[in-house]
Amino acid sequence: MNPLKKLAGETAIYGVSSIVGRFLNWLLVPLYTYIFAPNEYGIVANLMSYVAIFLVLLTYGMETGYFRFANKEGKADITFSTGFLSLCLSTIVFWILILVFVKPLSDYLSIADHKEYLLLLAATLGFDAITALPFAKLRLQNKAFRYAGLKLINIFTNLGINLFFLVLCPWININFPNIPIETIWNPHIGVGYIFIAFCVASLLNFILLLPDFKFVSFKLDLGLFKELLSYSWPILVVSVCGQINLNLDKMLMPNLIPAKLDPMYQTGIYAANYKLAVIMTLFIQSFRYAFEPFFFAQAKKENSKQIYADVLKYFTVFCLLIFLGVMFYIDIVKLLIKSSYHEGLKIVPYVLLGNLFFGVFFSLSLWYKLSNKTKYGALLAMSGSIVTILINILLVPKMGYQGAAYAVLICFAMMMVVSYLLGQKHYPIPYDIKRILFYFLFAMILFAIGTQINIDNQWLRMLVKTPLLFAFIGLVIHKEKLWGKIKSWVNK
Numbered sequence: 001m002n003p004l005k006k007l008a009g010e011t012a013i014y015g016v017s018s019i020v021g022r023f024l025n026w027l028l029v030p031l032y033t034y035i036f037a038p039n040e041y042g043i044v045a046n047l048m049s050y051v052a053i054f055l056v057l058l059t060y061g062m063e064t065g066y067f068r069f070a071n072k073e074g075k076a077d078i079t080f081s082t083g084f085l086s087l088c089l090s091t092i093v094f095w096i097l098i099l100v101f102v103k104p105l106s107d108y109l110s111i112a113d114h115k116e117y118l119l120l121l122a123a124t125l126g127f128d129a130i131t132a133l134p135f136a137k138l139r140l141q142n143k144a145f146r147y148a149g150l151k152l153i154n155i156f157t158n159l160g161i162n163l164f165f166l167v168l169c170p171w172i173n174i175n176f177p178n179i180p181i182e183t184i185w186n187p188h189i190g191v192g193y194i195f196i197a198f199c200v201a202s203l204l205n206f207i208l209l210l211p212d213f214k215f216v217s218f219k220l221d222l223g224l225f226k227e228l229l230s231y232s233w234p235i236l237v238v239s240v241c242g243q244i245n246l247n248l249d250k251m252l253m254p255n256l257i258p259a260k261l262d263p264m265y266q267t268g269i270y271a272a273n274y275k276l277a278v279i280m281t282l283f284i285q286s287f288r289y290a291f292e293p294f295f296f297a298q299a300k301k302e303n304s305k306q307i308y309a310d311v312l313k314y315f316t317v318f319c320l321l322i323f324l325g326v327m328f329y330i331d332i333v334k335l336l337i338k339s340s341y342h343e344g345l346k347i348v349p350y351v352l353l354g355n356l357f358f359g360v361f362f363s364l365s366l367w368y369k370l371s372n373k374t375k376y377g378a379l380l381a382m383s384g385s386i387v388t389i390l391i392n393i394l395l396v397p398k399m400g401y402q403g404a405a406y407a408v409l410i411c412f413a414m415m416m417v418v419s420y421l422l423g424q425k426h427y428p429i430p431y432d433i434k435r436i437l438f439y440f441l442f443a444m445i446l447f448a449i450g451t452q453i454n455i456d457n458q459w460l461r462m463l464v465k466t467p468l469l470f471a472f473i474g475l476v477i478h479k480e481k482l483w484g485k486i487k488s489w490v491n492k
Contacts, residue, residue: 024159026278033338035166036191038268044191045271046254046264047109049247051121056239058094058129061232062087063136064369068231069224070140082221083228084133084213091126098122110254120195127202134209150208154201161197165189234374238365241381242358245388245411249396249404252389256396270401272337273344276330277351280322284359287315295366305429312363316436317476319356320443324472326352328450328465331458347405349447354408361416367423376422384415439476446472 032041062083070076098105098118106115138147169185189196250271257263295308326333327349334342361380368376388411395403423429446468455461476482 023278023282024155026275027336028159028162029272029275030336030338031162031166032194033272033341037265038272038341039262039264040191040268041272042254042264042266042268043111044194045250045267047111047117047121047195049250050109051125052247053240053243054125055128056236056243058091058125059087059132060090060229061235061239062228063132064235065228065232066133066136067140068369069228075224076140078219078221078224079228080133080137081219082224084130085218085220086225086228087129087133091129094129095122095126114192117192117195120192120199124195124199124202127199127206131202131206131209134212137212150205153208154205157204158197158201161200162194165193165196231372231374234376234378235369237378238374238381241378241385244385245381245408245415246358248385248388249392249401249407252392253396253401253404256392257400258397261400266401269341269344270347270404272341273347274351276326276333276337276345276348277355279326280319280352280355280359283318283322284355284362287359288362291363295370308363308366308429309431312360313432313436315363316356316360317439319359320439321469321472323349323352323356324443324446324450324469327447328469329462331462344401347402350405350409354405354412357409357412357416361412361419364416364419364423367419367427367429371427373426376426380415380419380422383418384411387411387414435479438479439472442475443472 032044036044066079066083069079102115102118103112106112106118109118111117135147135150138144138150165185169181170187172179172181173185173187250267253267253270254263257266291311295304301307330345330348334345365377368374388407391407391410392404395406397403399406420431420433450465450468453461453464455464
């Protein structure tokens with residue numbers, strides 16, 4: 001089977017759980033914006049930014065290490081059991097530390113009156129860390145449907161609990177006061193139900209994966225464990241720094257923005273508008289799930305480097321198409337959040353492009369993973385984090401959340417360029433950079449033209465922009481000589 005078709009197919013399957021699931025979760029954002037004030041939603045965004053970083057810390061690169069060593073003959077089972085046991089032990093240590101230091105941590109996070117938020121999130125993180133390797137095993141075994149099914153159960157459980165406690169229960173309480181709904185629902189819990197939903201959904205996934213644990217030999221190979229850590233620690237640094245680059249803004253804003261400008265309010269506005277880049281984020285996420293095991297499996301094939309080059313080109317094209325689609329139809333996209341949050345729409349193009357550059361960086365990252373030079377990935381990620389921190393410190397106090405959006409764009413652009421230059425030195429791949437840059441510049445020109453179309457009627461304005469989108473699609477089809485393939489596909 002054509003490896004690119006195989007990658008596309010698996011990307012689509014993983015995308016069912018990633019895109020559909022995240023989109024459903026993303027639909028909770030407008031719900032939150034209607035139920036909670038921006039400063040309340042800001043608390044959720046602030047805490048969840050810490051969750052993203054700690055999940056990476058708790059899995060410490062074991063997934064990538066597992067993919068690397070499990071592909072060696074006779075190593076799959078012992079690699080899984082060693083990695084799985086290490087994750088279980090480290091998770092237990094994490095839970096003990098949270099219980100011991102729950103008070104000072106709650107004080108630091110400004111949730112001293114709601115320590116239960118921290119406990120719920122710690123439980124969620126633990127269950128997600130323990131199930132990380134079983135999910136990775138499903139990916140390695142190409143059990144994409146089981147993987148997607150379990151992820152969708154998690155997502156629908158989370159969605160259902162949110163809708164039940166934040167929508168249905170209040171509605172019943174108002175319209176049917178004789179029903180004792182308050183026996184199971186407490187209106188004062190508020191945003192706490194968001195964290196309850198996350199915890200229950202993660203626990204359910206853990207329970208559903210228990211049958212998979214019976215195949216674990218529960219043997220810890222210390223020699224292999226050291227090899228895994230040696231290989232994975234740079235990946236951990238890369239992942240942590242990557243999450244810092246994605247979430248540090250929401251962590252720092254409450255401390256960088258002057259109190260008179262209501263920092264938690266701005267954090268809420270920024271976080272809600274950041275979510276409008278969800279289509280780009282979801283595509284990159286599903287691509288990442290499929291691409292990592294894919295490029296390891298292709299590494300020994302004669303034409304692997306040309307395959308990697310083609311992947312980057314088409315990946316960039318799809319991302320540019322998403323960018324233009326979101327920006328040309330932003331009048332529709334913005335309806336998904338409450339109008340009181342629309343003041344932050346100006347950050348959307350910067351966030352979209354920042355995510356595009358991050359996706360390209362991930363695609364380029366195969367050079368240091370395949371050449372066992374993961375330390376370069378760590379250095380790149382750390383450099384990106386330093387840039388993110390410096391730009392946020394410099395710009396956010398003066399510009400608010402707009403400065404944070406600039407930081408996202410600059411950070412990932414720098415990491416992408418440096419990774420490409422280093423990759424061509426240590427593991428050269430014949431990327432068609434001229435063609436990719438041509439597509440990028442053409443897309444930016446179309447975007448600039450679109451910004452100059454000022455028509456009061458939003459539907460007419462979007463209609464006039466539509467030919468610009470088709471112009472990009474037509475150019476790609478022409479340049480890539482896809483007309484013949486399209487005709488043959490239509491005639492089937």
